[in-house]
Amino acid sequence: MLVNAVRLYFIHLSAFAAGILSSYFPGLDIMVAIIYLVVIALEARRAYELPLIQKIVTASIWQAPSLFFAVLCISSFNFLGLYEYAIFMLQFWFTPLLGLLSLAGINYYFDKPLYYYLLVYLPFISCIYYIGIASINRR
Amino acid sequence: MNTKPKRGRNKFGLLLFPLLVLLFSALLVSSNRPVFENQEAVMYAYIDSAARGNFGYGNTMKYANDISFAGLEAGDIILGGYPDCAYGRFSHVAMYSGNGQVIEAFADYGVHIRPIDHFRDYKEVCLLRVEADPEVKKQAVEYARSFQGKMFFALAFKPGDRIWNCSKVIWKAYNEQGIELDESEDLWISPDTFCDSSHVSIIREKGI
Numbered sequence: 001m002l003v004n005a006v007r008l009y010f011i012h013l014s015a016f017a018a019g020i021l022s023s024y025f026p027g028l029d030i031m032v033a034i035i036y037l038v039v040i041a042l043e044a045r046r047a048y049e050l051p052l053i054q055k056i057v058t059a060s061i062w063q064a065p066s067l068f069f070a071v072l073c074i075s076s077f078n079f080l081g082l083y084e085y086a087i088f089m090l091q092f093w094f095t096p097l098l099g100l101l102s103l104a105g106i107n108y109y110f111d112k113p114l115y116y117y118l119l120v121y122l123p124f125i126s127c128i129y130y131i132g133i134a135s136i137n138r139r
Numbered sequence: 140m141n142t143k144p145k146r147g148r149n150k151f152g153l154l155l156f157p158l159l160v161l162l163f164s165a166l167l168v169s170s171n172r173p174v175f176e177n178q179e180a181v182m183y184a185y186i187d188s189a190a191r192g193n194f195g196y197g198n199t200m201k202y203a204n205d206i207s208f209a210g211l212e213a214g215d216i217i218l219g220g221y222p223d224c225a226y227g228r229f230s231h232v233a234m235y236s237g238n239g240q241v242i243e244a245f246a247d248y249g250v251h252i253r254p255i256d257h258f259r260d261y262k263e264v265c266l267l268r269v270e271a272d273p274e275v276k277k278q279a280v281e282y283a284r285s286f287q288g289k290m291f292f293a294l295a296f297k298p299g300d301r302i303w304n305c306s307k308v309i310w311k312a313y314n315e316q317g318i319e320l321d322e323s324e325d326l327w328i329s330p331d332t333f334c335d336s337s338h339v340s341i342i343r344e345k346g347i
Contacts, residue, residue, distance in 0.1 A: 011153065014156035017160045022163055025166070026299035039156070046149070084199065087246045106249075116248075
């Protein structure tokens with residue numbers, strides 16, 4: 001379980017760097033985002049044999065920083081003055097998906113753009129994505 | 140018997156992104172060698188600030204500066220700065236669009252239009268006028284307005300039209316009108332870049 005979480009962190013942090021650099025070349029950032037989703041799906045398949053609770057813990061450890069900032073955004077709780085940086089931190093955390101997020105369109109809901117809501121809920125969606133793929137029956 | 144392909148797949152997942160980082164770094168450096176050799180490039184300012192422990196846009200507070208916005212024209216540039224900002228004297232920039240409104244970009248709103256009054260919160264404020272035909276400035280405002288709702292990302296590079304930060308919106312709006320506000324041809328635009336441009340003059344500035 002811990003090995004899986006460490007692997008996810010390593011992949012995520014290297015994808016973070018790849019995501020920033022690729023954004024200099026418009027289009028490549030979208031490719032990086034798609035590759036990231038595929039690689040995470042492959043990682044999830046590695047966790048197939050783990051009990052469900054361990055899959056949940058692995059995904060939660062992997063997304064712990066983003067879950068923390070998402071909770072700050074949703075609750076408006078200014079823990080240690082971090083609230084105003086929470087959306088910045090979520091943006092940086094999800095840099096690997098920047099290319100796809102930027103395609104979210106320009107619609108506003110309750111005074112905020114669509115990508116804002118995607119960022120706030122992506123930590124939970126990422127966990128579900130990982131746990132879901134890790135739980136699909138092999139044929 | 141099945142372990143070899145599995146091992147290969149295990150390594151593939153771990154090595155793919157580091158390899159992409161190397162590839163993209165090589166492409167970026169080779170296509171921007173003069174920027175990397177320029178010690179005044181924005182990235183070196185970020186690194187210097189980080190070494191001093193300054194990250195982000197500095198110590199935010201409502202400083203209640205009393206600068207006058209009287210006489211601003213559409214297309215003028217407004218800069219605001221908090222102490223210990225990582226990118227220089229100014230942390231934010233917006234374009235005046237008329238009727239007390241500015242076009243700007245923030246993380247939680249993307250590119251959007253809002254009242255100018257929040258620039259009173261900054262400790263440092265500077266109002267710049269781009270030396271250009273009023274019709275050209277009007278076109279720059281309209282062009283910037285067309286980015287409304289687009290995504291904000293603090294480290295948005297100059298190329299591309301999906302990801303923006305506050306400085307890139309203004310640079311691009313004037314760039315499309317044939318006015319290059321960044322004479323250093325850097326990878327990024329920082330708010331301070333506009334102060335150094337030969338195409339602008341200072342209307343007034345204030346530091347508390």
